[in-house]
Amino acid sequence: MKIVMLGAPGAGKGTAAVKLAEKYGIVHISTGDIFRDNLRNQTQLGLEAKKYMDEGKLVPDEITVDMLLTRIGESDCQAGFILDGFPRTIAQAQALKKALSQQNSRVDHALNIVVSDDVVMQRLGGRISCPKCGAVYHVTGNPPKTPGRCDRCGTDLIQRDDDKPETIKKRLEAYYAQSSPLVDFYEEEGVLSNFDGNQDQAFVFKEMTEVLG
Ligand code: AP5
Secondary structure (H helix, E strand, C coil), X not given: CEEEEEECCCCCHHHHXXXXXXXXXXXXXXXXXXXXXXXXXXXXXXXXHHHHHCCCCCCCHHHHHHHHHHHHCCHHHCCCEEEXXXXXXXXXXXXXXXXXXXXXXXXXEEEEEECCHHHHHHHHHCEEECCCCCCEEECCCECCCXXXXXXXXXXXXXXXXXXXXXXXXXXXXXXXXXXXXXXXXXXXXXXXXXEECCCXXXXXXXXXXHHHC
């Protein structure tokens, strides 16, 4: 099963992707997490990506596409994967389509989570996440059992640098300008499903599993 997650920043892509990957036994790949891991390790890729992430802008396609295509070529992706944060431009979607078609494969499902901008601002302001396993929490809406600690792996939770209100607004602008056309792209591919992300997490997850089977 090859799945892509679509939706604005804070729509709940990562939250749902972690659970879906667990349920279906497929790999969860978050391009944002890959960039953040690289930044923590001070790699050239991480330092380059930081210039864009701090501004709420997308990292250029020429950096992102190569990185993602290399990752999905690894052996653990043979059984399937769920992409969280990729594609984010039509050029990225076309590059993914081309790479998969060379293996007689394709994206099976594009899961689009629809939320209002107000909800995005509220959610990202309170988000805390695990830098190790990718689990996502909210300080009031979905707190971890032990404050500051990941329920799944016990790692200390962090707040992301790009979750400042002014950066969130820029990320939303980038979403509407560059990423929202992907909804039409995947509708034309015949694989799009839309979900009301204003609903609670359990509801969104259940609706998704009904589509995925
Ligand atoms: P990335 O890390 O992908 O961030 P994003 O797309 O902005 O999405 P988020 O991770 O902020 O939100 P989410 O939808 O996953 O929501 P979450 O589940 O965390 O990208 C960061 C940056 O990296 C980009 O700005 C860009 O610079 C760069 N980048 C990454 N990929 C790129 C690419 N392909 N091309 C170019 N640049 C790229 O949930 C948010 C909060 O809400 C949490 O607190 C959660 O607990 C809560 N929540 C979730 N669902 C619900 C619900 N249903 N009800 C109540 N609360 C909920």
